[in-house]
Amino acid sequence: MAHHVYESLADSFVAEGVGTCFALLGDANMNWATALAGRGVEMVYVRHEHCAIAAASAFARKTGQTGVATVTCGPGLTQVMTALPAAVRAGIPLVIFAGESPLGAAWYNQEIDQAPFVTATGSAYRRLHHIPRMTEEIRDAFVQAREERRPVVLGVPFDLQAQMLDAPLKQSPPSTRIMPQLAPMPANPAAIADLAGRIGQARRVVVMAGLGAVAAGAGPACAALADRLGALLATTLPARGLFHGHPYSLGVAGGFSSTLARALFQQADLVLAVGCRLTQHNLDKGKLFAGAEIVQIDLAPRAVSQGMIPATSHLRGDAKLSAEALHLAVAPSPGWRNDRLKAAIADMVPDTADFPPEPGLLDPRDVVAELDAALPAEWQMVNSSGHCSFFFAHMKRPHSHFLTIREFGAIGNGISYAMGVAAARPGDTVVMFDGDGSLLMHVQELETIRRHGMNILICALNDGAYGSEIHKLRDEGLPDDGAVFGRVDLGAIARGFGIAGERITDLSDLPAQVAKFARTGGAAVWDFPVSDKIASPVIRRAHPGGHCGTERPVDIEALL
Structure with a gap:
């Protein structure tokens, strides 16, 4: 039975379990997108290309899936130059079907070398120019997006998409079937014992969690560790709310910290940064924990981050397993918890500054x-x-x-x-x-x-x-x-x-x-x-x- 190439490419996305796609149609993607919709994928048709990519980013962050979007080639692609680096910086996996100008045309008014635009944002670009390998390339794009935690843009010339096949292209095993199923990595017991000894010397500990702790389901373990140490809790901005409702949670650590939180952070002598990148914003350019030792607990600790040396020491391991191991290894301590501090945190306001009121306008x-x-x-x-x-x-x-x-x-x-x-x-x-x-x-x-x-x-x-x-x-x-x-x-x-x-x-x-x-x-x-x-x-x-x-x-x- 006669079959268009774009139909097989749509089948590849369905095989990847795609249920939602954010789209703005044009010459280079409309046939593929129509085929995708015909296969039961929910299509959200936006009014600007940037918004397709940005919406797919939020969808991915919220669901834990790889976000999918589609825009046309040329000006359709150049419209997304802000949304792509936003997803790169946030570590969000996306696969974007962008099409490409036709290979067989002597001239096409929207032709542009798309790859340099995409790679300049930190995203990956894959040219799909060989029809027999296209379905495998799509599978590999989903693998790459998941493994590298960034957008992957597919350039598929639309004259190749329109070619007729005698039979559908063979589908490769989907990425979900071949992705490594990795067990959580425990920290080295000797490293746990060494860190537990240093924790025992600290008086005022802060346990700060990031998206790595969220991904590992480490919130309860971090809270339990903090309770044992009499520590205060905080999160990075992307992980805000992880300790919602805990009486000793200070909310966001970083440039967005509250007045009370900033004052307390200045008194900390040890910060356990669990699943955190430790960025300039998160550490407020090194000013937030001015007198504290900072220990980064992460699967891939880094010596230098955004031009600074953020941590004084490191522990490699899964966020949840590391917090649980430390909980067993440390002795209980009252830390800096007391009823007065608990009451102050309960009554905490984000900003204590006074501003004169303006008639007719709200604060x-x-x-x-x-x-x-x-x-x-x-x-x-x-x-x-x-x-x-x-x-x-x-x-x-x-x-x-x-x-x-x-x-x-x-x-x-x-x-x-x-x-x-x-x-x-x-x-x-x-x-x-x-x-x-x-x-x-x-x-x-x-x-x-x-x-x-x-x-x-x-x-x-x-x-x-x-x-x-x-x-x-x-x-x-x-x-x-x-x-x-x-x-x-x-x-x-x-x-x-x-x-x-x-x-x-x-x-x-x-x-x-x-x-x-x-x-x-x-x-x-x-x-x-x-x-x-x-x-x-x-x-x-x-x-x-x-x-x-x-x-x-x-x-x-x-x-x-």
Whole structure:
């Protein structure tokens, strides 16, 4: 029976267990994508190529699967040059079917050498130019994405895709069948004993967990180790919420740490970094744990990270097994736990600085606190990037219900990440937190959300500007005109796309608004006009002259 090459390529993706694909169609991918849809794969058709890749990234992070997206060749591919490095930096496996210009054409207006663009982002590029090997190449792309934890882009000339075959191409065994099934790696017993001895000399220990601890299911083991040592708990930003509800959890460690957490971290003498990369942000450029020994516990510890020597010693091993082994090897200690400190952590606010109120405008910290109190615990939360992301990062939500991807520092991704989470959790309500500047970068995806019937509530802090930039410009004594745009009515824009939209100026209305949205479902944008004078602690430390606030340090002497 006659069969197109693109049909066999679609069969290869189905054989890999692909159930969802984020797509924007063009000449080089539309036949393949149509065949994929015809084989029962859920297709999410977005309005911009960047958003297909970004949504697939969030889907992958949320499901633990390899994310799949497709864009056309040439300009379709060049549109994704921000989404690709964002996935690379976050270690997210993706396979992207991008097509290529036809090999047999003397001229094609969208022809471009695609590989240098892709590899410049840190992603891999595979040219599929030999039809008999194409199905095996697709299988190998899924292997590569999983093993290397990065995107793999497939370039398949669309004239080759259109060729007719007498019979379907033979399918290779899928990647899931040939991937090594690796058992967790225990740490060396001698290394455990040595580290246990050093832990016994420490008085104030912090157990800090990252995504490696999340992947290993090490959260309970890390908490148990901390309880035995009287230690404080913290996480990296991507792993935030792993110790949700623990009375001695300080939340995020890094540039996003709360005022109390930063003060306590300065008093630590030993940090057990379990499954952490130890980055510049996570260690706040080496300032966060100024007097502490830092031990990196990881499957692949690194001597140098982002230009710094982050750890003083290392333990190679699985996060969960290592935490459990240390728990057995160390003696119990009260550490620095007491009722006074426990009460202070329970009452902890992310930012203690004072700012003069602005009539008619909200304090973003108040908005976040009220949203945290009003939004149901079972809803899925998505944090975007940019200035406002500090405030939302401190919401009291478990890791399983709060997504953060911001390793590349790019704004404009939030709405795509929300779509990815909505596809990954189709029965859940998704709440996305963003700023006005970031939301407006890809506001066209409101139409995608409406068309696909996604239950997404977008809460935007609207300061009428690019928040980080205005504070930096003011700090340097420069005009902020180029970063100030005025407070667009985001609710009206949402209504123009056929979804609900509200401008909320009275926070006492929030419980009723949340209850109404819970009843109706659907999609909505809530526009919160906030003061542009309130700078996050991250900005204030780097640009102290760009704000009008008064710092209120926390006195921890009485807590220790």
